[in-house]
Amino acid sequence: xxxxxxxxxxxxxxxxxxxxxxxxxxxxxxxxxxxxxxxxxxxxxxxxxxxxxxxxxxxxxxxxxxxxxxxxxxxxxxxxxxxxxxxxxxxxxxxxxxxxxxxxxxxxxxxxxxxxxxxxxxxxxxxxxxxxxxxxxxxxxxxxxxxxxxxxxxxxxxxxxxxxxxxxxxxxxxxxxxxxxxxxxxxxxxxxxxxxxxxxxxxxxxxxxxxx
Numbered sequence: 001x002x003x004x005x006x007x008x009x010x011x012x013x014x015x016x017x018x019x020x021x022x023x024x025x026x027x028x029x030x031x032x033x034x035x036x037x038x039x040x041x042x043x044x045x046x047x048x049x050x051x052x053x054x055x056x057x058x059x060x061x062x063x064x065x066x067x068x069x070x071x072x073x074x075x076x077x078x079x080x081x082x083x084x085x086x087x088x089x090x091x092x093x094x095x096x097x098x099x100x101x102x103x104x105x106x107x108x109x110x111x112x113x114x115x116x117x118x119x120x121x122x123x124x125x126x127x128x129x130x131x132x133x134x135x136x137x138x139x140x141x142x143x144x145x146x147x148x149x150x151x152x153x154x155x156x157x158x159x160x161x162x163x164x165x166x167x168x169x170x171x172x173x174x175x176x177x178x179x180x181x182x183x184x185x186x187x188x189x190x191x192x193x194x195x196x197x198x199x200x201x202x203x204x205x206x207x208x209x210x211x212x
Contacts, residue, residue: 007046016046048079055087061144111137117144140169158183
């Protein structure tokens with residue numbers, strides 16, 4: 001509860017980064033890493049991410065195999081991301097995200113669940129209040145496509161100002177069976193190939209406060 005790092009107005013230099021749980025390595029995992037059944041609240045500061053996986057050797061543009069599981073965590077209030085995945089072979093399963101902050105209290109808002117330049121990541125069965133954030137984003141790069149990412153069976157309560165699901169440079173991705181309540185765009189993306197986008201359900205706005 002209640003972690004706040006002192007900001008210095010420079011993103012990405014760790015000085016203003018708050019993390020409830022950080023799992024990181026400069027080499028690929030040899031055993032499974034499990035983050036589950038945690039209750040996390042008020043991870044604030046310049047870059048407040050509740051949970052982060054970062055497996056990076058400093059060389060490859062694609063993040064390394066983490067053998068990671070992020071499941072059944074209850075996360076409330078964060079400034080930037082609920083879960084940040086910079087690691088391959090991770091499942092993000094059955095987590096709940098709630099945010100009672102207002103816009104003025106959120107700095108550098110990104111995504112509730114953010115998958116970056118990683119392969120074989122599954123985001124399944126999560127319930128998201130993304131009224132201040134993009135719901136789920138899956139983002140690669142020209143030299144580091146996200147391959148075989150699954151975003152299935154999630155429930156997202158969004159807003160008219162943010163996309164519910166966004167992807168870019170994502171090949172062989174699945175975006176199936178999600179239930180989306182509101183969003184600037186329900187599912188949107190670009191620079192991607194060989195996708196499955198099917199059996200999603202889209203609703204108009206629903207008061208997120210009645211759902212949690």
